[in-house]
Amino acid sequence: MLTPSWKQKIDEYGHQFDKIVRAEWHLGVTAFGGPPVHFKIFHDRFVNRLRWIDEQLYQELFSISQALSGPGSTKMLYCINLIQTNFLGALLGFLLWSLPGAFGMFGLGLGVSTIGSTLPRAVYALLSGLNAATVGIIVLAAVELSNKAITDKMTRTLVFLSGAAGLLYNALWYFPVLIIACGVATVVHDKRWLHGPVKAIIALSRRTSQVPPRVEEGEHTGSGIELNSSGRTRSTEVSPSPLRDTNQDAARVRQGQSDSPTTDSHPGGDSGSGTEPRIIPQQYQLNFAWKSGIAIITAFFASFIAVLVIRGVLPDAPLLYRLFSNLYLAGTIIFGGGPVVIPLLREYIVAEGWVSPRDFLIGLAIAQAFPGPNFNFAVFLGTLTAANNGKPPIAGAVLSFIGIYFPGLVLVHGTMGLWASLRSRPWVKSGVRGVNAGAVGLIYTAVYRIWLVGYLDEGFQSGRSLGDDPWWVVVTATAFVGCRYYGFSAPVAIVIGAILGLIRYGVVVGAGQ
Numbered sequence: 001m002l003t004p005s006w007k008q009k010i011d012e013y014g015h016q017f018d019k020i021v022r023a024e025w026h027l028g029v030t031a032f033g034g035p036p037v038h039f040k041i042f043h044d045r046f047v048n049r050l051r052w053i054d055e056q057l058y059q060e061l062f063s064i065s066q067a068l069s070g071p072g073s074t075k076m077l078y079c080i081n082l083i084q085t086n087f088l089g090a091l092l093g094f095l096l097w098s099l100p101g102a103f104g105m106f107g108l109g110l111g112v113s114t115i116g117s118t119l120p121r122a123v124y125a126l127l128s129g130l131n132a133a134t135v136g137i138i139v140l141a142a143v144e145l146s147n148k149a150i151t152d153k154m155t156r157t158l159v160f161l162s163g164a165a166g167l168l169y170n171a172l173w174y175f176p177v178l179i180i181a182c183g184v185a186t187v188v189h190d191k192r193w194l195h196g197p198v199k200a201i202i203a204l205s206r207r208t209s210q211v212p213p214r215v216e217e218g219e220h221t222g223s224g225i226e227l228n229s230s231g232r233t234r235s236t237e238v239s240p241s242p243l244r245d246t247n248q249d250a251a252r253v254r255q256g257q258s259d260s261p262t263t264d265s266h267p268g269g270d271s272g273s274g275t276e277p278r279i280i281p282q283q284y285q286l287n288f289a290w291k292s293g294i295a296i297i298t299a300f301f302a303s304f305i306a307v308l309v310i311r312g313v314l315p316d317a318p319l320l321y322r323l324f325s326n327l328y329l330a331g332t333i334i335f336g337g338g339p340v341v342i343p344l345l346r347e348y349i350v351a352e353g354w355v356s357p358r359d360f361l362i363g364l365a366i367a368q369a370f371p372g373p374n375f376n377f378a379v380f381l382g383t384l385t386a387a388n389n390g391k392p393p394i395a396g397a398v399l400s401f402i403g404i405y406f407p408g409l410v411l412v413h414g415t416m417g418l419w420a421s422l423r424s425r426p427w428v429k430s431g432v433r434g435v436n437a438g439a440v441g442l443i444y445t446a447v448y449r450i451w452l453v454g455y456l457d458e459g460f461q462s463g464r465s466l467g468d469d470p471w472w473v474v475v476t477a478t479a480f481v482g483c484r485y486y487g488f489s490a491p492v493a494i495v496i497g498a499i500l501g502l503i504r505y506g507v508v509v510g511a512g513q
Contacts, residue, residue, distance in 0.1 A: 105383070
């Protein structure tokens with residue numbers, strides 16, 4: 001028989017589980033459109049309607065979700081549930097959120113694994129239309145996230161530089177380095193560590209560039225004695241007038257003001273460091289010690305190193321273990337959320353030879369019409385990898401699901417324990433601001449990568465640039481304009497892209513091409 005304390009604990013957990021299920025049972029099957037739409041759904045539901053968190057805490061959780069690796073919207077939902085209930089409630093909310101899309105990706109992987117080497121041209125046209133519409137949706141996500149991430153000239157510069165750098169080079173280590181560099185750059189900028197030396201160098205260069213005027217022989221130097229017409233002497237030295245003295249003094253004051261340091265008005269700077277720290281309401285506080293957070297993060301990185309060391313030491317590691325280690329690595333170092341994970345998974349899976357480029361693009365095109373997090377695309381790839389190599393597809397799907405989600409959830413769980421003591425530090429706010437800007441810039445890199453391989457046909461199943469045919473450019477623009485200005489949802493835009501792809505096929509076949 002249960003003791004009263006155990007009965008009370010079971011009743012408490014049952015109440016919390018019921019609370020999570022009532023609030024979130026439908027999100028996993030209705031949240032279409034990717035991270036930008038997901039964040040809006042969370043704001044409407046948990047800030048405006050249920051009031052589980054307030055506006056400022058929502059913005060803080062948004063920053064944490066973007067600053068850490070892994071799926072952004074999934075981490076944010078996990079944090080909201082962690083604050084509102086406990087670890088088991090947050091885990092239940094995560095499963096309700098992610099499993100419906102994961103099951104759909106598993107079924108899609110089983111279906112694609114039975115497709116032959118070639119497809120009808122109509123199918124290629126449909127998939128190309130889906131890819132073109134997907135690019136338009138991701139561009140819209142990049143624009144909307146840019147509007148939130150850009151708060152001043154510094155963040156605008158970082159969005160541009162990170163996007164440009166992502167276009168110019170591609171490696172597994174490269175994107176995390178860019179993200180960290182953006183965070184460091186904003187800290188250095190907001191702390192004004194380089195403002196003094198830079199101003200000194202500029203002032204020195206100005207002084208050295210000023211050459212004194214050369215005096216010609218016989219030319220008056222501004223003073224002397226000469227006779228006027230009446231024979232009296234008068235000085236040629238011009239005495240300063242009171243008005244000129246006043247103007248010169250005012251100019252010196254203005255010059256002194258311009259040389260003095262200015263205070264940045266952006267929210268991530270130190271201008272607000274003198275204000276009193278925000279008092280978090282009791283219902284929004286997380287009863288989680290910072291020491292526990294450090295222990296969780298340390299244990300995770302120990303497991304991360306162990307997984308990679310075992311992968312490197314074993315000369316012929318089992319396929320499923322290599323699949324798991326690749327996705328574990330991907331879940332650890334992928335910043336920027338769903339739009340970034342898609343092209344990077346191409347490097348982790350397709351480059352290994354486990355999934356063909358054609359099947360990757362098929363899954364990519366169809367995955368955009370699925371609800372829930374984009375990271376479920378890893379389940380599709382894991383299912384295909386196992387099926388193509390004679391392994392149980394369910395094993396590949398489960399290992400991929402754990403590998404891609406586990407790092408982000410563990411890191412954000414540990415960070416929540418540290419956030420209470422770090423949230424008021426100006427350098428933390430500055431670093432988060434830079435990380436957000438860098439992650440948004442990498443979304444434009446994702447657009448470019450998909451654009452290069454989105455056009456499929458019989459002669460080039462590995463994909464060609466969508467820009468090779470103006471029709472796909474029109475499809476991309478249609479998806480972007482429809483979603484941004486006419487209120488189309490992402491699934492509607494995807495369907496329109498597929499229809500336009502089939503229309504192009506009908507025109508091409510009718511013309512005899």
